Amino acid sequence: MDELPIQSGDDVVRVRQRVRVVAAECGLSLVDQTKVVTAASELARNALVHGGGGLARVEVVRSGNGRSGVRIGFSDEGPGIPDLDLALTDGWTSGDGLGLGLSGARRLVDEFELTSKAGGGTSVVVVKWSR
Amino acid sequence: MDVDSSQGQMAAFMRDHQEKVVGRWSELVVTGVRGRISAVEVRRELEDLYSLVVRAMSGADEQALGELRAALAELSRARARNGFTPRETALGVFALKDALYELVADAAELVPEFLAFSRMIDDLGLHTFETYAAAREEIIAGQAMSMMELSTPVVRLWEGVIAVPLVGTLDSARTQLVMEKLLETLVTTGADHAVLDITGVPTVDTEVAQHLLKTVNAARLLGADCTICGIRPQVAHTIVSLGIEFGDIATKATLADALAHALGRAGLKVGPA
Amino acid sequence: MERVPIAKIGQTLFVSIQIDLQDESVMRLQEDLADELARTGASGVIIDITAVEIVDSFIGRMLTMIGSMSRLFDAETVLVGMRPAVAITLTELGLSLRGVRTALNADKGLELLNGSS
Numbered sequence: 006m007d008e009l010p011i012q013s014g015d016d017v018v019r020v021r022q023r024v025r026v027v028a029a030e031c032g033l034s035l036v037d038q039t040k041v042v043t044a045a046s047e048l049a050r051n052a053l054v055h056g057g058g059g060l061a062r063v064e065v066v067r068s069g070n071g072r073s074g075v076r077i078g079f080s081d082e083g084p085g086i087p088d089l090d091l092a093l094t095d096g097w098t099s100g101d102g103l104g105l106g107l108s109g110a111r112r113l114v115d116e117f118e119l120t121s122k123a124g125g126g127t128s129v130v131v132v133k134w135s136r
Numbered sequence: 137m138d139v140d141s142s143q144g145q146m147a148a149f150m151r152d153h154q155e156k157v158v159g160r161w162s163e164l165v166v167t168g169v170r171g172r173i174s175a176v177e178v179r180r181e182l183e184d185l186y187s188l189v190v191r192a193m194s195g196a197d198e199q200a201l202g203e204l205r206a207a208l209a210e211l212s213r214a215r216a217r218n219g220f221t222p223r224e225t226a227l228g229v230f231a232l233k234d235a236l237y238e239l240v241a242d243a244a245e246l247v248p249e250f251l252a253f254s255r256m257i258d259d260l261g262l263h264t265f266e267t268y269a270a271a272r273e274e275i276i277a278g279q280a281m282s283m284m285e286l287s288t289p290v291v292r293l294w295e296g297v298i299a300v301p302l303v304g305t306l307d308s309a310r311t312q313l314v315m316e317k318l319l320e321t322l323v324t325t326g327a328d329h330a331v332l333d334i335t336g337v338p339t340v341d342t343e344v345a346q347h348l349l350k351t352v353n354a355a356r357l358l359g360a361d362c363t364i365c366g367i368r369p370q371v372a373h374t375i376v377s378l379g380i381e382f383g384d385i386a387t388k389a390t391l392a393d394a395l396a397h398a399l400g401r402a403g404l405k406v407g408p409a
Numbered sequence: 410m411e412r413v414p415i416a417k418i419g420q421t422l423f424v425s426i427q428i429d430l431q432d433e434s435v436m437r438l439q440e441d442l443a444d445e446l447a448r449t450g451a452s453g454v455i456i457d458i459t460a461v462e463i464v465d466s467f468i469g470r471m472l473t474m475i476g477s478m479s480r481l482f483d484a485e486t487v488l489v490g491m492r493p494a495v496a497i498t499l500t501e502l503g504l505s506l507r508g509v510r511t512a513l514n515a516d517k518g519l520e521l522l523n524g525s526s
Contacts, residue, residue: 014431021429021463036316039463039494040501046465047502050432109466109502315500319493326513350500357496357505359489359512359521 006064011052011079020049020061024077027063031073032135041075041133044110048079048129051106056081056127066132074115074134080126087123146249147194150186153239158186160235165228172218181211189232193253205263212264213271222268229261288313290321297398298327299391303336311347315354322358329398330355333391335366345380352385361401363387365394413438415445421453421522422446422484423515427460435471442475446482453522454479455515459490469504476509487511487518 007027009020024045028038045061052059059081066076086092093108107129111117114131121127150157162179169178188207191200208229215225233254240246288310293299298321300314318330332348334340340348352362365388367375375382388394399406411434416423422445424438442454456472458464464472476486487510499506512518 014433018429018431025462036312036494036497039492039498042463043465043498043502046463046467050465050467106466109504112501112503113498312497315497316493319496322513323493326517328513328517353505354493354496354500357491357499357511358493359510359517 006062009061009063010058011049011061011081012058013053017046017049017053020063021046023061023063024075027065028075028133031065031075033075033133034136037133037135040113041077041131044113044131044133045077047106047110048077048131051129052079052081052083052127056083059083068134072134072136074132076130076132078128078130080128082126085123085125085127086119086121089119089121092121093119143193143249143252144195146246146253147190149240149243149246150190150193150236154186154190157232157235157239158182160238161186161232164231164234168224168228168231172220185211186232189257193256204260208260208264209267212267215264216268216271222265225264225268226261229264230257233257284310284313288317290317292321292325292327293331293395294399296325296327296402297329297331297395298322298325299331299333299394301333301336301391304338306334306337306344306347308347311350315351318351318355319358322355322360328360329401330360330362331391331394331398332362332364333366333394334364334371335368335391337366337371340367340371340375340380342378342380345375345378345382349382349385361386361398363394363397365389365391412441415441417445417449417451420451421455421519422449422451423455423457425457425460429463430461430468432467435468439471439475439478443478443482446479446484450482452484453519454484454486455518455522456486456488456509457490457515457518458488458495459492459514461495462492464491464495464499466502466504469499469502469506473506473508485510485522487521489513489515489518 007023009023010016011020021042025038025042028041033041049061052061059079062078062080064076066074068074093111107119110129110131114133116130116132118130119127120129158179161182162175165182166175166178185204185207188200188204191197192204212222212225216222236253237250240250287303289301291299291301298318300318302314304310306314321327322330332351334348337344348364352364355362363386364382367387367389386394386397388397396406411428411431413424413426413430413434422442424442426438428434445451446454454475456475472488476488479486488506489512491511510521512521
């Protein structure tokens with residue numbers, strides 16, 4: 006498992022590149038690789054811009070029937086998201102974000118888990134499996 | 137499945153009587169095989185399996201059980217390829233119990249161990265069944281994929297105009313495939329117009345409409361305009377009653393109309409020679 | 410920070426994005442383009458993203474903004490060379506980039522610009 010800090014725009018690029026490498030190793034198709042890297046980019050930027058900086062954890066996972074996948078966890082100690090339902094509907098905005106970040110990223114991956122509360126930081130874990 | 141380590145006695149017994157047991161086992165299996173495999177081959181297969189079984193039972197070799205299961209999985213696949221039913225393969229495995237029992241019946245001290253041994257053989261027989269089922273699943277999944285590929289052709293109608301005749305339901309998996317093929321074809325042909333023919337799509341509900349809109353959106357990002365054609369009267373009715381809006385996407389009744397429209401946009405006209 | 414070079418050929422500004430762009434570089438590009446458009450009075454902008462593997466919502470938004478910004482200078486922007494995988498992903502994200510015109514490659518982009526002038 007790789008742990009990458011998210012403290013700057015360059016870090017976001019590094020996260021993208023790392024996820025790309027791991028996704029390719031797992032045998033994901035080009036389109037699926039692009040999707041998961043894009044989702045990672047969205048979530049890393051969220052951690053940076055709204056979370057005040059955070060951490061990304063990238064690892065390979067294996068399913069019961071032998072498929073491999075890439076799992077990425079994002080965490081930050083920022084202000085958190087008080088209303089999760091609202092955050093996940095299209096068009097929700099906070100700060101100067103488009104608001105497509107979370108719900109859009111969710112559509113790009115197979116598994117999406119979001120934990121957050123006001124003042125308590127945010128954690129998002131996503132998984133994309135090979136087919 | 138754990139091997140009971142107190143099967144040491146049984147393992148020793150099996151080792152001592154290997155010739156006889158394997159011989160009897162072969163006889164029983166050959167009867168079931170009904171000539172599809174030679175007796176010599178059967179004997180060889182069973183010798184190898186027998187050694188693995190004995191090793192697994194003596195408990196000393198931790199990898200033995202794994203190797204045994206792998207060997208049986210391979211046997212199951214090979215038998216399946218040769219037209220054996222999974223029942224036949226499993227029965228062949230179970231026959232080892234019969235072969236051994238004939239010798240063990242008189243040795244009272246081995247009876248408790250025989251029960252544990254019997255359970256292990258049952259589990260292995262079921263394992264061959266599972267392997268067979270898994271292999272069939274893989275074949276079916278592969279065929280489903282091929283079918284999807286075959287029913288998603290992209291054709292070049294004219295210079296700069298390509299068509300995608302959609303047949304069958306347009307679910308998200310299908311839409312992904314359509315988008316990928318359509319975009320690839322746009323890149324390779326340099327076309328700037330795509331016609332999506334939905335004559336063969338039985339129902340167009342909000343979900344299907346969304347898939348169509350996604351496809352059009354993706355094509356547009358590559359600079360291509362899209363026309364949707366093949367809207368049948370019943371489909372038109374559903375679209376209107378569901379309140380689906382195709383916005384500025386041109387829709388035509390027939391492929392011919394769509395082609396004429398596409399040619400018009402390219403500044404061409406069809407006329408008499 | 411990488412700065413994306415802007416070339417001028419005739420009445421058109423050409424931008425070819427070759428690298429994995431960091432957010433600041435994209436914002437810098439918008440500023441640089443504004444400067445160039447004001448300075449040269451170019452009537453078209455072609456942004457070539459053939460080499461770009463990832464376009465997320467931020468970059469997508471930036472590209473749309475560049476389109477709007479160029480129009481303020483009476484210039485038309487065409488985004489060319491988007492990769493199929495990127496197009497599919499943007500669509501899934503819900504982005505249509507309506508504010509910018511698109512074409513398969515720079516040649517077609519130029520045809521578009523010349524046709525609309």
